Amino acid sequence: MTKFDEATQAIRVDETTYDVCLDPGYSIGGPLNGGYLMAVLLRAVVDASPHEHPVTTSAQFLRSPAPGPAQVRLEQLKAGRTATMTRATLVQDGTSFIETLVTTATLRDVAPDWMGRPPVAMPPIERCRTLPDPGPESGMTFSAQMEVAYDPPTVGWLDGDPSGSPEVRAYFRLAEPQDPDPYVLAMAVDCLPPVVFSAGARGWAPTVDLTWHLRALPAPGWLTLFGSGRMIGDGWFDEDVEVWDSAGRLVAQSRQLARVGRG
Amino acid sequence: MTKFDEATQAIRVDETTYDVCLDPGYSIGGPLNGGYLMAVLLRAVVDASPHEHPVTTSAQFLRSPAPGPAQVRLEQLKAGRTATMTRATLVQDGTSFIETLVTTATLRDVAPDWMGRPPVAMPPIERCRTLPDPGPESGMTFSAQMEVAYDPPTVGWLDGDPSGSPEVRAYFRLAEPQDPDPYVLAMAVDCLPPVVFSAGARGWAPTVDLTWHLRALPAPGWLTLFGSGRMIGDGWFDEDVEVWDSAGRLVAQSRQLARVGRG
Numbered sequence: 036m037t038k039f040d041e042a043t044q045a046i047r048v049d050e051t052t053y054d055v056c057l058d059p060g061y062s063i064g065g066p067l068n069g070g071y072l073m074a075v076l077l078r079a080v081v082d083a084s085p086h087e088h089p090v091t092t093s094a095q096f097l098r099s100p101a102p103g104p105a106q107v108r109l110e111q112l113k114a115g116r117t118a119t120m121t122r123a124t125l126v127q128d129g130t131s132f133i134e135t136l137v138t139t140a141t142l143r144d145v146a147p148d149w150m151g152r153p154p155v156a157m158p159p160i161e162r163c164r165t166l167p168d169p170g171p172e173s174g175m176t177f178s179a180q181m182e183v184a185y186d187p188p189t190v191g192w193l194d195g196d197p198s199g200s201p202e203v204r205a206y207f208r209l210a211e212p213q214d215p216d217p218y219v220l221a222m223a224v225d226c227l228p229p230v231v232f233s234a235g236a237r238g239w240a241p242t243v244d245l246t247w248h249l250r251a252l253p254a255p256g257w258l259t260l261f262g263s264g265r266m267i268g269d270g271w272f273d274e275d276v277e278v279w280d281s282a283g284r285l286v287a288q289s290r291q292l293a294r295v296g297r298g
Numbered sequence: 299m300t301k302f303d304e305a306t307q308a309i310r311v312d313e314t315t316y317d318v319c320l321d322p323g324y325s326i327g328g329p330l331n332g333g334y335l336m337a338v339l340l341r342a343v344v345d346a347s348p349h350e351h352p353v354t355t356s357a358q359f360l361r362s363p364a365p366g367p368a369q370v371r372l373e374q375l376k377a378g379r380t381a382t383m384t385r386a387t388l389v390q391d392g393t394s395f396i397e398t399l400v401t402t403a404t405l406r407d408v409a410p411d412w413m414g415r416p417p418v419a420m421p422p423i424e425r426c427r428t429l430p431d432p433g434p435e436s437g438m439t440f441s442a443q444m445e446v447a448y449d450p451p452t453v454g455w456l457d458g459d460p461s462g463s464p465e466v467r468a469y470f471r472l473a474e475p476q477d478p479d480p481y482v483l484a485m486a487v488d489c490l491p492p493v494v495f496s497a498g499a500r501g502w503a504p505t506v507d508l509t510w511h512l513r514a515l516p517a518p519g520w521l522t523l524f525g526s527g528r529m530i531g532d533g534w535f536d537e538d539v540e541v542w543d544s545a546g547r548l549v550a551q552s553r554q555l556a557r558v559g560r561g
Contacts, residue, residue, distance in 0.1 A: 090534070091507040091555050093356030095383050095399045097376045112397055113360045117533075117557070118506060120358050122397065134375055134385065134399055136358045138506050138555075140534075147531030149464065149497050201412065234412050243381060243401050244354040246509040248536060248555045250529050265540070266513050266548050268410030270380075271353070271403075273511060273551060277528070285529050288536060290553055292354050292401075292511045294380070 037213045039180070039222075043071070045079035051109045053079035055125075059102035064174040066099040069133075069242050070225030071177070074218040076123050076135055079107035081217075084119045086139040089217055093136045093246040100125060100132040112136075142252060153279055154261045160184050160206050166193070181226060183207050189262075192232045201230035201264030201272060206257045215253040215280065223258055223278055224289035230264045230274045231295055238296025240272070247276075247289035256281030270295050300476045302443070302485075306334070308342035314372045316342035318388075322365035327437040329362040332396075332505050333488030334440070337481040339386050339398055342370035344480075347382045347402040352480055354401040356509040363388060363395040375399075405515060416542055417524045423447050423469050429456070444489060446470050452525075455495045464493035464527030464535060469520045478516040478543065486521055486541055487552035493527045493537045494558055501559025503535070510539075510552035519544030533558050 036044075042058035055078075061071040077089040105127040112120040118140040125133040157163075163184035169175035186204035191197055207223055208215070215223070224247045229240040261277040272295055278287035299307075305321035318341075324334040340352040368390040375383040381403040388396040420426075426447035432438035449467040454460055470486055471478070478486070487510045492503040524540045535558055541550035 091358075093358075093399060093507060093509055095354075095356075095375065095401065097383055112358065112394060120360055120397070120506075131375060134383070136356060136397055136399060136507070138358065143532050145532050147529050149527075149530040151463075151528045200414075243383075244356060244399070244509070244511075246356055246507070246553065248507075248553075250534070250536070251531065264412075265414045265551060266410050267412040268514065269406050269408050271513070273513070288528060288553070290509065290511075290551070 038211050039209055039213055039219065043074045043078050043218055045075060045082060045107055047082060050083060053082070053107040055105050055107055057100055057102045057105055060176045060180060062174055062176045067102065068177050068222065068225060069096055069245060070222035072100070072125060072133055074221040076107055076125055076133065077137065077218060077221055079109060080121050080123045080137045081139055083109050084121065084139040085114065086119050087141045088139060088249055089137055090118065090140045090142065091138040091248050092221065093244070095134045095244055096242050097134060098130070098132045100127045142249065144252060150285055154263065154277060155204070157186055157204060157259055160257070163187065163206060164190055166190065179210060181207060181210055189233055197235050198233045201234045201267060203227045203230050203233060203262040205260050207260050208257050214255040215258055217249050220249060220253060220278055220287045221247065223260060224276045224287055227260060227262055229293065230262045231267055231272050234267055236295050240293045240296045242291050242293045245289060245291035247287055249287055251284050251286045253280040253286040254282035267295065301474050302472055302476055302482065306337045306341050306481055308338060308345060308370055310345060313346060316345070316370040318342070318368050318370055320363055320365045320368055323439045323443060325437055325439045330365065331440050331485065331488060332359055332508060333485035335363070335388060335396055337484040339370055339388055339396065340400065340481060340484055342372060343384050343386045343400045344402055346372050347384065348377065349382050349402040350404045351402060351512055352400055353381065353403045353405065354511050355398055355484065356507070357396055357398045358507055359396055359505050361393070361395045363390045405512070407515060413548055417526065417540060418467070420449055420467060420522055423520065426450065426469060427453055429453065442473060444470060444473055452496055460498050461496045464497045464530060466490045466493050466496060466525040468523050470523050471520050477518040478521055480512050483512060483516060483541055483550040484510065486523060487539045487550055490523060490525055492556065493525045494530055494535050497530055499558050503556045503559045505554050505556045508552060508554035510550055512550055514547050514549045516543040516549040517545040530558065
C-alpha cells in the first residue's frame with residue numbers, strides 16, 4: 036500500500052458509514068487540500084458501490100475539517116445497471132464538512148469515439164519550472180506529496196510578472212512512485228495554485244463548489260494539467276482543469292467556483 | 299406573472315418544504331426538460347435563502363418526474379454571510395427524482411475584473427435557422443416555450459450533414475415576452491439538442507449530472523448559447539454551455555455529463 040493509498044483509506048463500519056483518518060501531510064498552511072478530501076470520500080463511495088469508478092463528483096465545501104479521525108456517511112440515491120448515485124458527506128464530531136453527490140459506473144478501456152485536442156501545446160518538461168520549497172514554517176505539507184513542473188509563463192506571478200489571464204499549466208505526478216488512478220485524479224484537479232494568481236490575485240481562495248468528471252482510466256506516467264478561467268468578478272472566479280495522461284488522452288475534467296483571496 | 303413564472307412557482311409550506319406543480323408544457327416527448335425542473339427547484343431554494351441568487355447548482359437526475367404536483371425538500375447545510383449552501387430534492391409520491399446542491403449568494407451589478415471572449419463569432423440572427431415545428435404528436439411541448447435560432451452548421455445533422463464535432467450554438471429567448479433572469483438561465487443551459495447530435499448520435503441523451511454557475515444577472519434581450527463537448531466515449535459525453543447576454547457579458551456556465559442516446 037502506498038502512502039497516498041494509506042492516507043485516503045476508508046474502513047467500512049457498516050453499509051452507510053466509513054471511518055477515515057485525515058492526514059496532516061495534505062495541509063495548505065492549515066486547511067487540508069480539497070482534492071485530497073474528495074479522494075478520501077470517493078474511496079468510501081466506490082467501496083460501497085456495485086460499480087468500480089467515480090465518474091462524476093460534485094462537492095460543496097462547507098467547512099475545513101481538521102486532520103484526524105472523521106467519517107464518511109453514505110446514502111444511496113439510486114442503484115442502476117449503468118450507474119449508481121450516492122450522496123456522501125464528510126463528518127467530523129457530528130458536523131458536516133463536505134457534501135457530495137457522486138455517480139459511480141464502470142468505465143471500459145476503449146478508444147474514444149471523438150476527442151478534442153489539448154488546450155495548448157506544453158513545453159517539454161525539462162523547460163518547466165518548479166516552485167521553491169515553502170519550508171516547514173509555512174505549514175504547506177501538501178507540496179511534498181507531489182512533483183509539479185509548471186509551464187513558466189503561468190507562474191510568472193512568482194517574479195511579479197503575472198500573465199494577466201487566469202491560467203496555470205503543469206506536469207504532475209505523486210512524489211512517491213505510484214501510477215495515477217481515479218483517486219490521484221481527484222487530488223490532481225485541485226492541486227495547483229488558483230488560476231487567479233496569474234491574473235494578479237493572491238491569498239487563500241476558498242472553493243465553494245467543485246465538480247469533476249472521470250473520463251478514462253489514466254495510463255502510467257506524468258499527468259498534464261491545463262487550468263484556465265473564463266471570468267473573475269465581484270469576488271468570484273471559475274477554474275477549469277483538464278487532465279491528460281501520458282498516452283495523450285483526456286482523463287478528467289473539473290470546474291470549480293471559488294472566492295478570490297484577499298491576500 | 300408570466301407563464302414561465304407561474305410554471306416554476308414554489309409555494310412555501312414550511313421552512314423545509316415547498317409545493318410545486320410540474321407543468322406538462324415542458325415535455326421533451328415524455329420526460330420534462332431538466333433545465334425547467336432545475337428552475338422549479340431553485341425558486342424554492344432562493345425563497346428560503348437569505349441571499350438573492352442561485353450562484354452554483356449541481357444536480358443529479360435520478361428519475362423523470364411526471365407532470366403534476368410535487369414537492370421540493372430543503373436542508374440548509376451552511377448559512378454564511380457571503381453564501382448559503384442548501385441541499386434541495388425534488389420529491390413526488392415519496393420518491394426522490396432530482397437531488398441538488400445549491401449555493402446562494404447575492405451578486406452585485408459590477409463590471410468583471412477579467413473576462414474571456416465568446417468562444418466563436420456567431421452569424422447575425424437573421425442568418426440563423428429555426429428547427430421545424432415537431433407537431434403535436436411528438437409530445438415536444440417544450441419547443442413552444444422558446445424561440446431558438448441556430449448557427450446553421452451546428453444543426454446540419456437535420457439534413458444528414460453533421461459537422462462532425464460535438465457543438466451547438468443558438469440565440470435564445472422565451473416565446474412569451476419576458477426578460478431573462480436566473481431561472482430562465484437554469485432552463486437555457488439545458489434547452490438545446492444534445493451536442494452529440496452534431497457528431498452523428500441520435501436519440502434521448504439522459505443527463506446524469508449537470509452543474510451550472512450563475513456569473514452575472516442577464517441584461518434584457520436575446521441570450522446567446524455556446525454548446526460544445528470535449529470527449530465522446532464508452533457511451534458517455536460531456537456538454538458545456540456558455541450563456542452570454544445581449545450586453546456581451548458571460549452570465550452562466552454549465553457542464554453536464556450524459557449518456558449517448560441509442561436512437
